[in-house]
Amino acid sequence: MQLIPTQGMPLRRSLWLPILAMGVVAIALVLVTAHIYRDLTIENRRQAIQQVIQIKSGELLLKLADDSRSLASEIQRKPDFRNAVDQADQAVVAGHLEEQFHRYFNTAGVIRLRKLYVLDRNYHLLAESSQQLGGGGLGKVCVAMLDQARHRSGAHHLKTISGLCAANGTALFATLAPIGSLQLHGFIMVITEPSQNLAAIGRELGMPVKIVSSNGGVLFQSPNWPAARDQTEVIIAEYPLKADTGETVLTVALANDIHVLERELLRARNGVLTAAGIATALVALLTLFGLQRSLLNPLHRLLQKMQGLERDRKHLGEQVAVTGNREIRSLAQAFNQMTTELGSLYGKLEEMAFRDSLTGLPNRSLLNEHMGQMINQCNRENARFALLIMDLDRFKQINDSLGHPVGDSVLQQVAARLNEILRQGDVFSRLGGDEFAALLPIANGIDDTLPLVKRLLSAMGKPIVVEQNALHVGISIGIAIYPDDGAQREDLMRHADVAMYHAKHNQRGFSFYDHTLDKNSLALLTLEAELLQALTEETLQVYFQPKIAVATGEICGAEALLRWHHPQRGWVGPDEFIPIAEDTGLIAPLTYWVLDRSLEHCGDWLREGRLINLAVNLSARCLHDEALPLEVRKLLDKHAVPPEQLTLEITENVIMHDAKRAHSILVQLDAMGISISVDDFGTGHSSLAYLKRLPVDEIKIDKSFVLEVMNNPSDATIVRATVELGHNLGLRVVAEGVETEEIFNYLKQLNCDVSQGYFHGRPMTPEQFSEILRPVQA
Amino acid sequence: MTHVMKCVLLIFLSVFNAGAFAEPIVPVPEQIPGAKRVDAETVIEVAGRLKNLVIVDSRIPDDRKIGYIEHSISLPDAKTNCKSLAKIIPGKSTPVLFYCNGVKCGRSVVATKIALQCGYKNIYWFRGGFEEWKSKEYPFLHE
Numbered sequence: 001m002q003l004i005p006t007q008g009m010p011l012r013r014s015l016w017l018p019i020l021a022m023g024v025v026a027i028a029l030v031l032v033t034a035h036i037y038r039d040l041t042i043e044n045r046r047q048a049i050q051q052v053i054q055i056k057s058g059e060l061l062l063k064l065a066d067d068s069r070s071l072a073s074e075i076q077r078k079p080d081f082r083n084a085v086d087q088a089d090q091a092v093v094a095g096h097l098e099e100q101f102h103r104y105f106n107t108a109g110v111i112r113l114r115k116l117y118v119l120d121r122n123y124h125l126l127a128e129s130s131q132q133l134g135g136g137g138l139g140k141v142c143v144a145m146l147d148q149a150r151h152r153s154g155a156h157h158l159k160t161i162s163g164l165c166a167a168n169g170t171a172l173f174a175t176l177a178p179i180g181s182l183q184l185h186g187f188i189m190v191i192t193e194p195s196q197n198l199a200a201i202g203r204e205l206g207m208p209v210k211i212v213s214s215n216g217g218v219l220f221q222s223p224n225w226p227a228a229r230d231q232t233e234v235i236i237a238e239y240p241l242k243a244d245t246g247e248t249v250l251t252v253a254l255a256n257d258i259h260v261l262e263r264e265l266l267r268a269r270n271g272v273l274t275a276a277g278i279a280t281a282l283v284a285l286l287t288l289f290g291l292q293r294s295l296l297n298p299l300h301r302l303l304q305k306m307q308g309l310e311r312d313r314k315h316l317g318e319q320v321a322v323t324g325n326r327e328i329r330s331l332a333q334a335f336n337q338m339t340t341e342l343g344s345l346y347g348k349l350e351e352m353a354f355r356d357s358l359t360g361l362p363n364r365s366l367l368n369e370h371m372g373q374m375i376n377q378c379n380r381e382n383a384r385f386a387l388l389i390m391d392l393d394r395f396k397q398i399n400d401s402l403g404h405p406v407g408d409s410v411l412q413q414v415a416a417r418l419n420e421i422l423r424q425g426d427v428f429s430r431l432g433g434d435e436f437a438a439l440l441p442i443a444n445g446i447d448d449t450l451p452l453v454k455r456l457l458s459a460m461g462k463p464i465v466v467e468q469n470a471l472h473v474g475i476s477i478g479i480a481i482y483p484d485d486g487a488q489r490e491d492l493m494r495h496a497d498v499a500m501y502h503a504k505h506n507q508r509g510f511s512f513y514d515h516t517l518d519k520n521s522l523a524l525l526t527l528e529a530e531l532l533q534a535l536t537e538e539t540l541q542v543y544f545q546p547k548i549a550v551a552t553g554e555i556c557g558a559e560a561l562l563r564w565h566h567p568q569r570g571w572v573g574p575d576e577f578i579p580i581a582e583d584t585g586l587i588a589p590l591t592y593w594v595l596d597r598s599l600e601h602c603g604d605w606l607r608e609g610r611l612i613n614l615a616v617n618l619s620a621r622c623l624h625d626e627a628l629p630l631e632v633r634k635l636l637d638k639h640a641v642p643p644e645q646l647t648l649e650i651t652e653n654v655i656m657h658d659a660k661r662a663h664s665i666l667v668q669l670d671a672m673g674i675s676i677s678v679d680d681f682g683t684g685h686s687s688l689a690y691l692k693r694l695p696v697d698e699i700k701i702d703k704s705f706v707l708e709v710m711n712n713p714s715d716a717t718i719v720r721a722t723v724e725l726g727h728n729l730g731l732r733v734v735a736e737g738v739e740t741e742e743i744f745n746y747l748k749q750l751n752c753d754v755s756q757g758y759f760h761g762r763p764m765t766p767e768q769f770s771e772i773l774r775p776v777q778a
Numbered sequence: 779m780t781h782v783m784k785c786v787l788l789i790f791l792s793v794f795n796a797g798a799f800a801e802p803i804v805p806v807p808e809q810i811p812g813a814k815r816v817d818a819e820t821v822i823e824v825a826g827r828l829k830n831l832v833i834v835d836s837r838i839p840d841d842r843k844i845g846y847i848e849h850s851i852s853l854p855d856a857k858t859n860c861k862s863l864a865k866i867i868p869g870k871s872t873p874v875l876f877y878c879n880g881v882k883c884g885r886s887v888v889a890t891k892i893a894l895q896c897g898y899k900n901i902y903w904f905r906g907g908f909e910e911w912k913s914k915e916y917p918f919l920h921e
Binding site: 183 | 848849917
């Protein structure tokens, strides 16, 4: 199973969710807290009100007790009352009580008098007011209190006691005050109803009040006491008031409207909720901001960098700088390290894949890549560029004769020299061997490239010095323009190649591609392969042109000439294929082949007694071939031809430019007895002094002079001077291009040694030559 | 609540006021040699036992307005001398009891000492005075 990157949640969202959850939890906490707080607040309020009831009712009952005591004081103020008590005169006391009761009952708003009793000093009922009190007589009302009073000792009987007591569902407040101050005469018991007094709590606190007796009877209720259905919005605080015995006598309840409180609580809750919400949002934002800075942004940058790398390896080695957590920073550091290592590794690989190791220049692959990019760019900008293909002339000779290290050095120097001339933005590449290429963006017209091309050519005009050898390395440049000369990379390359071959062939240095070149150039390209084929298929032939001894008029020798009868093209001249053979290295096998064939015929003729001197042309390349003397000797031996019968012709240019190098070979050949002839003499700029030092036996006056010798006096002078000069140096002089008898006769006059030309015979097959050769004398 | 606070404040103020209006402070002794020191309960006991007990209120008349112990005769200390004492006390051996406002009030001390000098033999000194009487919730009379 393949592991596919999952459709995972983005980091940002996975951070958002817990933060959001935390926010929700925080708000829920606030709500719960607010609820608990509300309950607590209400409970506190209730307890506070209860405490107030406790204190206030205590105060009010104290006041009631005070008032009751005052009443008792008032009742006993008259001495006759005290006397009546002392004398236990019930009628007087009762009458007195009745009077007092009505007086106080009517006037006192402060107490609600219910009953008055008078007791003797032994707590026995002496008299009572006439009002009926539910629950029966003294024996039934506030019994506990009386019991407590009765059981006091000594001076304590003088103390006034009071307290709540229940009687038949009604709450009463009793005060037992002594009659007399210093001496005890008896007691007055004042029974009041406390509910009215206690109701003052409500008035004082501004709250509705309700007073309920122990059996649930409502003793007092404010008119604004909330109805049962409204009680959700009020706090009902109840406080039970007890008798000394501990029994609850009545319960005071206050109703507190919590509308306002609720509103305040709600406002507080909403305030806290808003604050919590804002705080949560702020924390979330801060957290995210922090994470964004310390985690998300750096991660994003790393990711972008990686994606950038994926798109373009050029970014390898680029460092990414991130701030953030330690982990992120070490991740970035690891990333930087990795990308640096990969970058250098990639650079090496690229170097290996796209660079030529010898010159350090881009290789063919990289050139192709650049060309692809340039094509795209030109298509976008509607621009053009030039492709130059450059090939060194005669490089193979250098390699073959001086060895590969020298060749490599030449290539390096050529690369450096050309690279110096090219501009920034040009792409210079070594395609392989001695072939270079350059891509030149064209700003204006095609002619833009011309100065540069000329500079490249002139740069190669100066010799390259390797190991103290000054080497003349020419260069041929073929130029193709994109998109004029090809819209495809391959076409462009091929056409630049064609142009290069054309330049090489015409020895013009450079050539722009022209579609008419194509045919010829293609032919040239194939010629090389065909020449190789010809060597093996024997479509090549050796022809012989007779050389006449001017003195005797007889054939003294023959020049072996190579003819190629191409199956399709017909006759191909040496001018056409010899340069190709020289450039491709085919010249050596070709030379040996000619030597072999011509010596074979020569040997045959010698054995028939027909002695002739055989002349074979040597290419300059052959003079670099150390094996040449040995190979020539082998062939001479093979065909049993004495070396004296062989003349090797070398052109004057080759002698002048390469003889120094070829000196030893020439000396070896000379030592073998082979004659050396300087061909095309007069076309080069020979130094006679130099020529003298060489083992040269013969000079051949170039046919260009001889052809016009009868019409052009200066040519005649040259010919004459050359013959004289040659003779003075002890050399044999041969004239080429003798086409008429007139010329031959003139040569006779000049004492020229040998004559060659159509007048004596065109190049002919060995068979034809064999026929004109003087038959063997019987 | 506020009421309670008010009460506390009032008590404080009254205490300080009492201090402020007090007579030049005469250190009130624990005992007066020759006089029997009594408390409220003993006063009631003695009054019950000795029918001829004369109770002398040594306070100024203004102080007496807040209340007085039954049967007491007002004779401020400033007016106390052998002559004025003789008017209200039948004989030198008649039991006599002096009181004033309380422990900070020196009037009963002054009166007691005068009575001793005058040669009264059976002297009771109610050191706690009216304050102790009232605080113990014993009944008293108003004028």
